[in-house]
Amino acid sequence: MTAITPCGPRRMLVTAIAVTLAALPLAAAAATLTGPGSTHTIQPGDLREDWTVSDGAELTIAAGGLAGPTQVDNASVIGTDVDISGLFGIRVANGGSADINGGTMTFTSPFADAGGVSSGSTMASTR
Incomplete structure (x- = not known):
């Protein structure tokens, strides 16, 4: 029979969480673009x-x-030879669209996904 101290499993959990958080990148800045006619271009x-x-x-x-x-919600994203990196790629919902032509997507979490498309939205990507 193996004896486990009361803090043994808890210490393992805390260590696992700390290691996971240490592997994540520093938080990126967040930007919001909203409203009909609002546009922005991300430059190199x-x-x-x-x-x-x-x-x-x-x-x-x-x-x-x-x-x-x-995250695209009833809006659009267009890009050519882009570099998208983070916990997920592009998520499109509520009639939004994404059209990406070339580039890379890098996910910084083992639980990440390329994104998703829902609610009558479209996503096209080519390499």
Whole structure:
């Protein structure tokens, strides 16, 4: 019979959480683009940010531009030769669209996903 001290399993859990958090990147800046007619272009050299694009806005990622995880809700994202990196790629919902032509997506968590498409939305990506 093996005796486990009361803090043994708890200490293992705390250690596992600390190791996981240490492996995650520092939080990226967050940016929001919202409203019909609102546009923004991410240029090469701009800070990598996590994006929320909604309500008719349009985000363009110029060739060589960097973006973090991007949530698109009834809006659009367009990009060519982009670099998207973070906990997920692009998630598109509520009639939104994403059209990405070339580039890379890098996920910083073993539980990450490329993103998703729901509620009548579209996503096209080509390499």
